[in-house]
Amino acid sequence: MDFSRARTVLIGMFLFLNIFLLYQIWQDEGRGDFLLPGRKEEVSRLETALGTAGFTLDTSLPKGDMRLAHLVVEPWPFDAVELITTLQALWEKEEGPVPLVEGSKQGAGVAEGEIKYSCGGCNLLVKKEGLLVFTANSKEVLTPELDNQEDILNIAAAIIQEIPFMQDFVVDYFQKTEKGIVFHYRQGYEGYPLYGGYAELSCGEKGDRVLSLYRLKPCHLATQEREIISPAAALLRFLEAYEPETNEIKQAAGEKKSIIEISLGFYSHGYDAERWEIPPVWRIRIDSGEVYYVNAFTGNLER
Amino acid sequence: MWEKFKTVCLIFLIITSILLTYRLWFSHPLLEEGTVPRYEYVYFTPPPSVYEIVQPVEAIFFSGDKTHLFRRGNSEYQRLWAQAWQVLTQKANLGKIRRNSNSELETALETATCRLVFPFHPALPLAFISDRQVAGDTKISKITFLWAEENYTVFLEGEEIFSLSLPDAAAIEALLPVKENPCIPLPSKFIFNADAGLVAMENDEGLLEERLLPNGSGSGIFNSNTASLPPGSWEINVSREIFVETGALLAQEISLERKNIGREELVKAFFLDLSLARRIEEKDGAVYFTDGEKGLRIYASGLVEYTAPRPENSFRRPLSYDLSLQKGVESQSIYGGFLPGTFLYDVQDAGAGCRMIWRRVINDLVLEGENAGCEILLEGQDVSFLRRNFLLAGTKIAARRPFRPFTEALCQALLLQQERLQEREGATLLSLRPVYYLPTGNEERAIPAWAVNFAETGTIYLHWSSLEPL
Numbered sequence: 001m002d003f004s005r006a007r008t009v010l011i012g013m014f015l016f017l018n019i020f021l022l023y024q025i026w027q028d029e030g031r032g033d034f035l036l037p038g039r040k041e042e043v044s045r046l047e048t049a050l051g052t053a054g055f056t057l058d059t060s061l062p063k064g065d066m067r068l069a070h071l072v073v074e075p076w077p078f079d080a081v082e083l084i085t086t087l088q089a090l091w092e093k094e095e096g097p098v099p100l101v102e103g104s105k106q107g108a109g110v111a112e113g114e115i116k117y118s119c120g121g122c123n124l125l126v127k128k129e130g131l132l133v134f135t136a137n138s139k140e141v142l143t144p145e146l147d148n149q150e151d152i153l154n155i156a157a158a159i160i161q162e163i164p165f166m167q168d169f170v171v172d173y174f175q176k177t178e179k180g181i182v183f184h185y186r187q188g189y190e191g192y193p194l195y196g197g198y199a200e201l202s203c204g205e206k207g208d209r210v211l212s213l214y215r216l217k218p219c220h221l222a223t224q225e226r227e228i229i230s231p232a233a234a235l236l237r238f239l240e241a242y243e244p245e246t247n248e249i250k251q252a253a254g255e256k257k258s259i260i261e262i263s264l265g266f267y268s269h270g271y272d273a274e275r276w277e278i279p280p281v282w283r284i285r286i287d288s289g290e291v292y293y294v295n296a297f298t299g300n301l302e303r
Numbered sequence: 304m305w306e307k308f309k310t311v312c313l314i315f316l317i318i319t320s321i322l323l324t325y326r327l328w329f330s331h332p333l334l335e336e337g338t339v340p341r342y343e344y345v346y347f348t349p350p351p352s353v354y355e356i357v358q359p360v361e362a363i364f365f366s367g368d369k370t371h372l373f374r375r376g377n378s379e380y381q382r383l384w385a386q387a388w389q390v391l392t393q394k395a396n397l398g399k400i401r402r403n404s405n406s407e408l409e410t411a412l413e414t415a416t417c418r419l420v421f422p423f424h425p426a427l428p429l430a431f432i433s434d435r436q437v438a439g440d441t442k443i444s445k446i447t448f449l450w451a452e453e454n455y456t457v458f459l460e461g462e463e464i465f466s467l468s469l470p471d472a473a474a475i476e477a478l479l480p481v482k483e484n485p486c487i488p489l490p491s492k493f494i495f496n497a498d499a500g501l502v503a504m505e506n507d508e509g510l511l512e513e514r515l516l517p518n519g520s521g522s523g524i525f526n527s528n529t530a531s532l533p534p535g536s537w538e539i540n541v542s543r544e545i546f547v548e549t550g551a552l553l554a555q556e557i558s559l560e561r562k563n564i565g566r567e568e569l570v571k572a573f574f575l576d577l578s579l580a581r582r583i584e585e586k587d588g589a590v591y592f593t594d595g596e597k598g599l600r601i602y603a604s605g606l607v608e609y610t611a612p613r614p615e616n617s618f619r620r621p622l623s624y625d626l627s628l629q630k631g632v633e634s635q636s637i638y639g640g641f642l643p644g645t646f647l648y649d650v651q652d653a654g655a656g657c658r659m660i661w662r663r664v665i666n667d668l669v670l671e672g673e674n675a676g677c678e679i680l681l682e683g684q685d686v687s688f689l690r691r692n693f694l695l696a697g698t699k700i701a702a703r704r705p706f707r708p709f710t711e712a713l714c715q716a717l718l719l720q721q722e723r724l725q726e727r728e729g730a731t732l733l734s735l736r737p738v739y740y741l742p743t744g745n746e747e748r749a750i751p752a753w754a755v756n757f758a759e760t761g762t763i764y765l766h767w768s769s770l771e772p773l
Binding site for chain 2: 007011272
């Protein structure tokens with residue numbers, strides 16, 4: 001037996017094997033189109049499920065194999081008078097002294113447990129669970145024929161940069177409506193989007209603005225980590241929950257919907273509590289404007 | 304040199320191929336592969352023995368003219384029931400169980416010299432004593448041990464009557480009480496006459512006794528309410544056998560303490576995985592855990608409330624009565640456990656399942672009230688609702704005082720409910736018991752009380768000393 005020759009052959013074979021393995025890993029990380037037969041089958045199953053439910057996937061699936069924990073948050077402490085005077089000065093730009101702020105627990109559109117503040121032409125409704133709704137007429141009117149996406153996002157960013165209590169918010173996305181444009185902002189924590197803390201700024205064509213702000217104070221991640229479900233699994237769970245609605249919409253519109261975003265963050269609806277934990281979620285955004293959150297631990301739709 | 308280099312290179316390639324294969328194999332879980340849930344079925348306390356699942360309401364021993372009553376919590380009650388269970392399950396020949404008619408039971412009762420009676424509410428499943436195939440779903444509401452001349456029998460009464468012959472006197476010798484607690488049965492009718500200030504007691508044969516109403520003629524209780532009391536006689540019919548002690552019943556108010564349960568262990572018991580349960584600290588001091596489907600709220604007072612509107616197990620066919628009871632006690636053992644003196648107080652049908660209520664005996668009296676004890680709603684095999692508030696006896700607040708006589712309690716209950724009872728000018732008494740009452744909203748003390756249960760009005764709790772409604 002020629003050992004030297006055998007070694008050379010083995011080196012060649014292992015070299016080939018390692019190149020193949022490296023290529024496969026590269027593919028698996030989403031940088032290529034080739035998939036192992038098992039994974040191919042799963043992706044094809046996902047595609048079939050999407051097709052049956054009337055969806056197309058217009059975004060790539062992000063990496064999902066990681067461990068996360070709940071995020072501990074507290075309600076954001078705020079001074080309503082300070083907030084409304086700040087916004088009034090920013091948006092109405094009235095000259096002269098700042099008008100007096102009046103607070104009322106009664107009146108039109110004020111439910112039990114809510115307080116409404118007025119300052120000049122600006123109103124602030126403080127809802128029970130901590131949602132703040134500002135309404136005002138701004139001197140600045142956005143040009144309705146904005147088309148360039150980048151320009152719109154820059155405007156959205158510029159608006160919140162002016163507001164001192166929204167400095168840590170980032171622009172999430174925007175939607176054009178019949179009455180104007182709605183900018184969506186969100187908070188973040190350690191690189192993860194915090195969808196539970198959000199702001200929606202609706203800018204009308206005549207300068208009327210409505211800002212709905214639900215801000216959280218993120219504290220820390222809980223100690224107990226857990227593996228999250230993959231984005232594909234989240235999509236499958238979403239389709240299970242969404243299917244009945246889809247049929248109605250499909251019949252009405254006869255059009256396919258497109259999933260335009262799937263991303264990982266933290267979300268829960270608002271609580272009137274001292275402190276709470278919010279789970280990691282896969283956010284699924286559809287081109288129709290619908291947004292769904294799938295719990296990344298349980299796979300349940302967060303309603 | 305070249306050969307050495309080739310060897311090192313080959314070893315390197317072999318190692319890297321192993322590492323890369325490992326990475327490729329294990330780094331990507333399949334799409335639907337999740338973390339395997341870990342159920343931690345750890346009992347807080349072991350499930351009780353079969354004879355402890357359903358216990359009799361009381362033990363009554365009849366011997367000639369004398370009757371003795373042993374209520375829950377009494378040591379003699381516990382001893383008698385334990386012995387009775389032993390006789391039923393070990394000494395009686397269950398293979399020879401036979402059906403009897405009502406007249407056979409009546410004849411046996413007439414010829415008996417002594418009898419020991421265990422009434423049950425909720426009913427005892429016969430399947431706990433006998434073979435399931437023989438017992439079926441039969442429920443037993445009364446067990447009677449009879450001593451006759453050289454004839455010892457036990458009757459099991461429910462929808463049907465069964466009997467078992469016992470081999471000899473030695474078999475049931477342990478069922479003779481070693482303590483005394485004389486009592487009297489309530490007559491079948493009470494007639495309260497406000498004008499005369501009298502209470503008359505009658506049975507089927509006629510007038511038994513007439514007594515002056517409380518505080519002598521005129522009655523303190525009636526006097527304070529005469530303005531609204533309609534004239535004439537008011538009747539209370541006693542629908543079933545009710546016994547009250549002839550001796551003075553002494554009791555005192557006691558403080559209550561919270562039973563601290565390991566919060567983490569409790570949360571683990573309810574959720575598949577603790578990391579799935581998110582914690583919400585509410586403004587009233589309560590802590591709420593939820594996984595989006597199930598919710599567990601632990602109040603600052605120690606009260607625990609759990610709801611699971613959509614059980615994971617879709618199998619929701621109601622279980623048989625005996626299996627429901629076993630599942631119920633098992634759930635109780637897992638979700639907080641049993642405290643000494645805990646007993647099954649009531650079982651109610653609730654649609655697809657059954658509602659079970661447990662209470663506790665503290666200082667020889669049952670602690671009752673809206674928030675006392677534990678309630679479980681079992682749907683199929685799943686617990687869909689649980690409310691648990693077990694409290695421990697703390698220090699004694701005041702000196703022991705006797706309960707006001709039961710006639711006064713009945714009279715006061717009648718007066719308090721007169722508006723609701725006006726049409727019938729009377730009421731039907733279902734039960735009359737001395738208990739501890741836990742006032743809603745003030746769960747720091749337990750007050751001794753008469754619990755008067757009229758069929759028409761439900762249970763009224765009266766302060767044991769002042770007879771004020773609680």
